[in-house]
Amino acid sequence: MPQSVTVVTRQAIEDQNLTTMEQTMARTPGIVATREATSAPAFYSRGFKINNYQIDGMGTAYESSFRPDFDMAIHDRAEVLRGAEGLFSGSGEPGGSVNLARKRPSERLQSSIVLSYGSWQNRRIEADIGGPLTRDGALRGRLVGAWQDRDFFYSPGDEKKHVLYGVLEYDLTPDTTVSAGVSYQRQKGNKWFLGLPTWDDFQLMDIDAAGR
Structure with a gap:
């Protein structure tokens, strides 16, 4: 195939x-x-x-x-x-x-930041900066971070996220480049949407749906 x-x-x-x-x-x-x-x-x-x-x-x-x-x-x-x-x-x-x-480091300095806001209090920030770290540009780096906090259309659905990434590149020779990077991502929240518990006659229990 x-x-x-x-x-x-x-x-x-x-x-x-x-x-x-x-x-x-x-x-x-x-x-x-x-x-x-x-x-x-x-x-x-x-x-x-x-x-x-x-x-x-x-x-x-x-x-x-x-x-x-x-x-x-x-x-x-x-x-x-x-x-x-x-x-x-x-x-x-x-x-x-x-x-x-x-993402890899760039040969010229560059940076950006992105802010967004959406339905159900979906808030997000992204930041990205990178470029040469030495005068001759042989050593380059880049750092990227993101943060997000959001709810969902159902209760008690929510999510929090933290992301961080860093990378370095170094030109040993005109034909050889070594690089090393590390990334971190942490998510916490409640995204289950399997429904609410019921009695054996399928009537909803008298509970607080937003309780944790």
């Missing part, structure tokens, strides 16, 4: 205001994005669930059913392969794989 690749570029991510991998995958051709009983996102390609995820081309132990949804603030693009991908990852899956390429 032939394989196909779709690259969701940084420009597309910004134009469509895609802040999570779930949103990005939902807008990728040939991908079906759903949510499982745990409220975790799941992605399917050609009828099979995607279980292989990579960061900068390196395999990870990420499993969408049990881990937080990746925030796209720190990623430059998403590369989605549809079809068997054993030649790319070693352990092939029939559905495909996803590679998230993180």
